[in-house]
Amino acid sequence: xxxxxxxxxxxxxxxxxxxxxxxxxxxxxxxxxxxxxxxxxxxxxxxxxxxxxxxxxxxxxxxxxxxxxxxxxxxxxxxxxxxxxxxxxxxxxxxxxxxxxxxxxxxxxxxxxxxxxxxxxxxxxxxxxxxxxxxxxxxxxxxxxxxxxxxxxxxxxxxxxxxxxxxxxxxxxxxxxxxxxxxxxxxxxxxxxxxxxxxxxxxxxxxxxxxxxxxxxxxxxxxxxxxxxxxxxxxxxxxxxxxxxxxxxxxxxxxxxxxxxxxxxxxxxxxxxxx
Amino acid sequence: xxxxxxxxxxxxxxxxxxxxxxxxxxxxxxxxxxxxxxxxxxxxxxxxxxxxxxxxxxxxxxxxxxxxxxxxxxxxxxxxxxxxxxxxxxxxxxxxxxxxxxxxxxxxxxxxxxxxxxxxxxxxxxxxxxxxxxxxxxxxxxxxxxxxxxxxxxxxxxxxxxxxxxxxxxxxxxxxxxxxxxxxxxxxxxxxxxxxxxxxxxxxxxxxxxxxxxxxxxxxxxxxxxxxxxxxxxxxxxxxxxxxxxxxxxxxxxxxxxxxxxxxxxxxxxxxxxx
Numbered sequence: 001x002x003x004x005x006x007x008x009x010x011x012x013x014x015x016x017x018x019x020x021x022x023x024x025x026x027x028x029x030x031x032x033x034x035x036x037x038x039x040x041x042x043x044x045x046x047x048x049x050x051x052x053x054x055x056x057x058x059x060x061x062x063x064x065x066x067x068x069x070x071x072x073x074x075x076x077x078x079x080x081x082x083x084x085x086x087x088x089x090x091x092x093x094x095x096x097x098x099x100x101x102x103x104x105x106x107x108x109x110x111x112x113x114x115x116x117x118x119x120x121x122x123x124x125x126x127x128x129x130x131x132x133x134x135x136x137x138x139x140x141x142x143x144x145x146x147x148x149x150x151x152x153x154x155x156x157x158x159x160x161x162x163x164x165x166x167x168x169x170x171x172x173x174x175x176x177x178x179x180x181x182x183x184x185x186x187x188x189x190x191x192x193x194x195x196x197x198x199x200x201x202x203x204x205x206x207x208x209x210x211x212x213x214x215x216x217x218x219x220x221x222x223x224x225x226x227x228x229x230x231x232x233x234x235x236x237x238x239x240x241x242x243x244x245x246x247x248x249x250x251x252x253x254x255x256x257x258x259x260x261x262x263x264x265x266x267x268x269x270x271x272x273x274x275x
Numbered sequence: 276x277x278x279x280x281x282x283x284x285x286x287x288x289x290x291x292x293x294x295x296x297x298x299x300x301x302x303x304x305x306x307x308x309x310x311x312x313x314x315x316x317x318x319x320x321x322x323x324x325x326x327x328x329x330x331x332x333x334x335x336x337x338x339x340x341x342x343x344x345x346x347x348x349x350x351x352x353x354x355x356x357x358x359x360x361x362x363x364x365x366x367x368x369x370x371x372x373x374x375x376x377x378x379x380x381x382x383x384x385x386x387x388x389x390x391x392x393x394x395x396x397x398x399x400x401x402x403x404x405x406x407x408x409x410x411x412x413x414x415x416x417x418x419x420x421x422x423x424x425x426x427x428x429x430x431x432x433x434x435x436x437x438x439x440x441x442x443x444x445x446x447x448x449x450x451x452x453x454x455x456x457x458x459x460x461x462x463x464x465x466x467x468x469x470x471x472x473x474x475x476x477x478x479x480x481x482x483x484x485x486x487x488x489x490x491x492x493x494x495x496x497x498x499x500x501x502x503x504x505x506x507x508x509x510x511x512x513x514x515x516x517x518x519x520x521x522x523x524x525x526x527x528x529x530x531x532x533x534x535x536x537x538x539x540x541x542x543x544x545x546x547x548x549x550x
Contacts (some may be wrong), residue, residue, distance in 0.1 A: 013444040047340070050515075059476030064495075064523070064544070065344070065495060065496040065544050066340030067385060067454070067496065067498055068345070068385075069340070069342070069361075069369050069385040069386075069387055071361055071362040071369050072362065086344075086346055086379060086380050086383060087346040087347065091546075092382070094344050094346050094493070096371075097382065105361055105362060108361060108369070108371065108384060108385060109385075110342060110343075110344040110345075110383060110384075110406070112344055112496060112544075114497060115498070116521065117521060120520060120521040120550070121520075122518060122519065122520045122521040123519040123520060124449075124451060124453065124486055124516070124518070124547050124549070125517075125518045126452070126519070127453050127454075127515055127516045127517035127518060128518050130515050173292065177401070178399065178401060178402050181400075184336075189541065207402075211399055212399075213500075219499070220339075220340060220367070220383075220387060220502070221340040221387060223342055223496070223542065224546045225496070225525050225542075226522055227518060227520050227521075227523070227525070228521065229440070240402055241399070241402045241538055242400075242401050242402035242403050243397060243399070243400045243402060243502060243540070244398040244399040245395060245396075245397045245398060245502050245503060246337070246391065246392060246395040246503065247520065248502070250500050250540060251504070253469065262518055262520075263483075265518070265525060265542075267498065267500075267540075267542050269339070269387075269500045271341050271366075274398050274399070275386075275395070275397070275398030275399070
């Protein structure tokens with residue numbers, strides 16, 4: 001007789017992105033050691049921390065555009081965050097935010113904030129990818145081990161569910177299309193908002209896993225546009241690779257709420273040991 | 276008998292992006308009044324000025340990623356540019372660059388520089404859009420008047436040539452696909468490099484012109500990835516709208532050199548009077 005494995009403790013998004021103000025535009029935060037991949041903090045999670053600081057100092061409540069350049073990965077534990085308003089406009093504010101650890105800059109981002117209105121509807125969306133129709137229940141939850149056996153602790157916190165057609169890499173049979181589709185939930189089913197969408201666009205494994213497994217794919221740059229307020233509930237995700245050239249890959253990520261509205265779009269440039 | 280209209284004077288890219296160093300990391304530049312749309316400087320041109328400053332202060336010669344947030348449009352004429360190295364790594368450097376006019380911040384950008392190698396080849400490119408096959412000679416040069424009659428002076432400097440299938444907006448008949456395809460040359464056929472590619476990704480008219488003409492479409496954020504060194508000669512451009520929602524649109528731009536290699540990819544978020 002074996003005992004069932006205990007459920008790992010859950011660290012909700014709101015908790016792991018808590019900021020403590022330490023002066024005007026200065027904050028302390030604690031990078032959670034369970035929101036990690038092989039012990040390294042997730043890049044979207046770090047950007048969400050900067051986004052939260054940007055909203056805090058700005059007169060507008062929602063991030064609509066954020067661009068992060070990753071200088072060096074911080075260790076988990078305490079970090080200092082600074083956010084400075086560059087301009088406050090009527091419709092939007094512009095903020096520069098940066099994360100430091102032990103006095104060394106780790107991530108710097110430019111963030112535009114505005115006020116999103118829950119009542120709008122898309123005017124034209126024929127340029128967006130088609131929304132998949134595969135249901136949440138028909139997608140399999142991704143385990144917290146990478147194909148190389150590395151612990152991906154964050155997968156015990158969030159729930160990434162992959163459509164069967166795009167989960168071949170988990171059994172060593174990538175499709176070659178460079179595309180992962182599925183669903184994402186936060187711990188305890190917490191609702192998404194513009195700040196957690198900054199994380200959502202980097203929550204899936206690299207789409208290159210569906211081409212060839214190549215270990216660590218460190219993000220160099222991540223740009224996110226938040227296009228609408230998402231409905232409560234899990235979000236649908238499409239992560240797509242575009243070009244691998246000279247040991248770099250660029251990927252796009254599309255996020256729809258469960259009613260099928262495109263709520264966020266991101267691109268990232270990452271390093272990869274291919275090409 | 277009428278005299279032929281005189282050719283407008285040409286202001287080459289190298290000339291309109293000249294920087295004069297005014298101190299460590301400080302530069303003066305002159306925003307050219309012919310690289311404008313309705314008197315406003317082109318956003319990609321402003322980013323190229325910041326990119327040039329970033330390369331100047333960094334130990335790596337090529338911009339590979341740049342993200343600009345547009346705070347306010349500068350007037351043509353003198354601007355001050357500051358560039359600060361945030362980190363110098365072995366493979367890449369990270370720089371923050373900003374443009375000010377009369378002491379007011381206009382554009383701020385984060386720039387990653389590295390060294391691109393002319394000898395590499397793409398490893399995997401199945402995620403990129405198909406390259407159009409329409410020849411340069413079969414595309415029509417865009418005139419220097421917008422559909423509303425506004426003077427687009429920059430079109431007398433650069434050469435934008437549109438594929439007939441995507442030039443319907445010039446005669447009031449947009450296709451509705453939200454896509455412009457064609458070719459781009461710099462004045463006097465100057466070759467492209469990573470810095471001028473930062474301009475190239477914003478040189479075409481908004482792809483929304485192929486949906487509905489809506490006047491001024493001001494760029495809020497522009498992110499560019501330079502993926503390879505382009506061959507000399509004109510570049511092929513695809514400008515594509517994705518989603519118009521809540522008076523904002525996001526667009527992608529793809530640039531291939533004339534041999535069909537993807538050399539740059541960009542996304543931008545812009546304001547629009549639709550939706």
